[in-house]
Amino acid sequence: MGEPEPVPEKQASTTISQLADEFGITPRAIRYYEECGLLSPQRKTPSSQRLYDERDRARLKLILRGKRFGYSLTEIGDVIKLYDADPTQGKQIMRTLEYGLGHIQEIDERIEELEEIREEMLEFARSFLEILKNADGAETREMKEYISAATEIIGRMEGARR
Amino acid sequence: MGEPEPVPEKQASTTISQLADEFGITPRAIRYYEECGLLSPQRKTPSSQRLYDERDRARLKLILRGKRFGYSLTEIGDVIKLYDADPTQGKQIMRTLEYGLGHIQEIDERIEELEEIREEMLEFARSFLEILKNADGAETREMKEYISAATEIIGRMEGARR
DNA sequence: TATACAATTGACGTTAACGTTAACGTTATG
DNA sequence: CATAACGTTAACGTTAACGTCAATTGTATA
Numbered sequence: 001m002g003e004p005e006p007v008p009e010k011q012a013s014t015t016i017s018q019l020a021d022e023f024g025i026t027p028r029a030i031r032y033y034e035e036c037g038l039l040s041p042q043r044k045t046p047s048s049q050r051l052y053d054e055r056d057r058a059r060l061k062l063i064l065r066g067k068r069f070g071y072s073l074t075e076i077g078d079v080i081k082l083y084d085a086d087p088t089q090g091k092q093i094m095r096t097l098e099y100g101l102g103h104i105q106e107i108d109e110r111i112e113e114l115e116e117i118r119e120e121m122l123e124f125a126r127s128f129l130e131i132l133k134n135a136d137g138a139e140t141r142e143m144k145e146y147i148s149a150a151t152e153i154i155g156r157m158e159g160a161r162r
Numbered sequence: 163m164g165e166p167e168p169v170p171e172k173q174a175s176t177t178i179s180q181l182a183d184e185f186g187i188t189p190r191a192i193r194y195y196e197e198c199g200l201l202s203p204q205r206k207t208p209s210s211q212r213l214y215d216e217r218d219r220a221r222l223k224l225i226l227r228g229k230r231f232g233y234s235l236t237e238i239g240d241v242i243k244l245y246d247a248d249p250t251q252g253k254q255i256m257r258t259l260e261y262g263l264g265h266i267q268e269i270d271e272r273i274e275e276l277e278e279i280r281e282e283m284l285e286f287a288r289s290f291l292e293i294l295k296n297a298d299g300a301e302t303r304e305m306k307e308y309i310s311a312a313t314e315i316i317g318r319m320e321g322a323r324r
Numbered sequence: 325t326a327t328a329c330a331a332t333t334g335a336c337g338t339t340a341a342c343g344t345t346a347a348c349g350t351t352a353t354g
Numbered sequence: 355c356a357t358a359a360c361g362t363t364a365a366c367g368t369t370a371a372c373g374t375c376a377a378t379t380g381t382a383t384a
Contacts, residue, residue, distance in 0.1 A: 016331070027331080032372060048380065049331060065279070069272075070232025072370075083286070088297070090308040093290050097315045100287050104319050107280050110231075114273050117227070118266060124245070125262050128255050135250070146252040153259045157266050178361070189361080194342060210350070211361060234340075 012042045012053035019052050023060060030060070036073045038063055038080060069110070079103070125154050174204045174215035181214050185222060192222070198235050200225055200242060231272070241265070287316050 016027045033039045034050075039059055041050040052060075059080065066076040082099050085092045129150050137143055178189045195201050196212075201221055203212040214222075221242065228238040244261050247254045291312050299305055 026373080028374085029372060031332090036371090047332065065275070068232060068275075070230060074370090087290060087293050090294065090297075090305060093294060094308060094311060097287055097290060097312055100283055101315050101319055104280060104283055107276050107283075111273055111276050111280075113227070113230075114269050114276070118269050118273075121262055121266055121269075125259055128249060128259060131249050132252065132255060135252075143252060146256060149256060150259055153263050157263055188343080190344085191342060193362090198341090209362065236340090 012051040014052040016050050033063055038077050122157055125157060174213040176214040178212050195225055200239050284319055287319060291316060
């Protein structure tokens with residue numbers, strides 16, 4: 001016989017507080033997500049410990065991602081159910097793909113909005129620099145230092161992305 | 163005398179429900195934002211009608227934007243106060259610029275995360291297409307139609323952004 | 325196998341962000 | 355100028371997303 005044990009069945013090894021630590025949240029929150037139908041960890045018997053595998057981990061990642069972008073748990077749940085649909089049915093796949101296209105378009109809109117915000121903030125910062133340059137006493141040593149510091153910050157603002 | 167009236171003082175003409183309709187929210191929400199210190203419309207006398215000008219409109223836009231991206235009203239308020247700081251004080255300007263740099267970096271992180279999500283969704287969609295292609299009965303007329311439809315959707319997913 | 329430690333199930337508490345209603349004042353309009 | 359339509363304050367209600375116990379029950383370990 002070759003190797004002793006490759007993998008039991010489907011590795012489900014992480015306990016709830018391990019998972020919680022890993023993601024910087026509380027066990028209570030994880031149980032709540034389950035209560036909302038967003039997670040379904042394995043158990044050996046009902047009422048024994050919950051055991052989380054990679055699939056659950058990926059789900060949780062998705063949940064927290066959704067939350068960071070302001071989606072409610074219900075909305076996140078809809079997405080999860082959608083992408084969980086049976087992939088043996090051609091029609092199901094088509095529905096999922098169509099919704100997926102919608103989601104990608106939404107993401108693109110958000111990216112565009114974020115880029116607009118970025119540009120607005122830059123303009124705002126540049127206008128501040130102008131205020132400094134045109135201020136009374138722009139000749140003083142202190143002001144000159146401010147102006148060069150501000151110029152550098154704005155450079156970093158512009159440079160960061162692309 | 164030349165013109166009769168150029169602009170009263172600073173145009174503040176919009177009533178609360180006009181503004182609410184304009185942004186698709188309720189008057190109550192607008193009053194609540196004021197209660198939180200995020201808006202401060204003019205009044206002719208205390209306890210007369212609130213009147214909103216362009217500045218308020220811009221604020222409200224910012225508030226709703228923040229909300230769309232999952233920020234709390236308190237966080238939004240902090241940002242507003244920051245960018246409202248007295249621009250005659252050099253030191254104030256510097257603080258604002260530094261915070262602004264932080265915000266831009268945060269925005270960039272978000273954009274990157276959104277682009278990652280986009281890419282993951284695309285991979286997911288492509289894997290679905292593979293499932294279709296390798297499915298039993300990929301030769302049937304129905305399946306062939308699904309495959310071409312799916313291919314087109316994925317093309318639109320890829321093509322949308324850049 | 326005792327015992328400490330972690331997990332489980334209620335159940336109630338909390339906070340943000342409004343919704344809703346009531347009682348009353350203000351403004352526009354036929 | 356009457357009156358409908360809109361606005362104002364005040365106060366209580368609601369919902370989502372957990373936090374915080376407390377009382378048990380599983381689980382790891384000396």
